[in-house]
Amino acid sequence: MRIHRLDDVPRRRIEAHDSIGFDLGALGVTADAALVVVRVAAGGRIGRHPAAGRQLLVLLTGDARVAGYDGMPVDLAPGEAAEWEPGEAHETRTVGGLTALVIEGDVDLAAPGHHVDPGDV
Template identity: 60%
Template sequence: MRVLSLADLPHRRVDAHHSLGFSVGAFGLCADAHLVAVSLAPGGIIGRHPAEGRQLLVVLSGEAQVAGYDGTVRTIGVGEAAVWEPGEAHETRSPTGLVAMIVEGDVDIGAPGEQIDRGDV
């Protein structure tokens, strides 16, 4: 077993799409998806852009204000996630700052409880 500290990953700042206070650190990659740790400083923004593939943003600490194709803003917190479909324009903001994990690519994300790993039951 290995233990990863998402805070200790090398992060790079991202300014694309008018983002502000946004950095990413990659920690997983496969042919169909990638996993990154993201942080947003207080008042930070991940600017509006299209999702490259299905994208899942899981809040680990802090709060996120997320919006999808229609611009409706929802606030999500620790233990909650936003899912955007391939090509869907979306944006994330955080007035207080946040740490999150993003999984993006060819992944099935069903309704809660719909996806069960039979190896664990």
């Protein structure tokens, strides 16, 4: 067994797409998906951009306001996740800061979740 501290994952700052206070670190990869640790500082954002593949943002700590193709914001609490389809424009904002795990790529999710906008059909 190995224990991984998410705070110890090497990170790099991302400023693309008008992002503010956003850094990420690669936790691992498979042939089909990337596992990434994301942090966004208080008042920061991951700017609007298209998902490279199916993307799941799992909020671990903090607060997140996410939006998909239509730009309508939805608040997430720790333990909740947002899913975006390949190519779907999306963004994430935070008031107090957040840490999240992002899984992106060819991933089939067991739980169907619920649709919050007509773009994810």
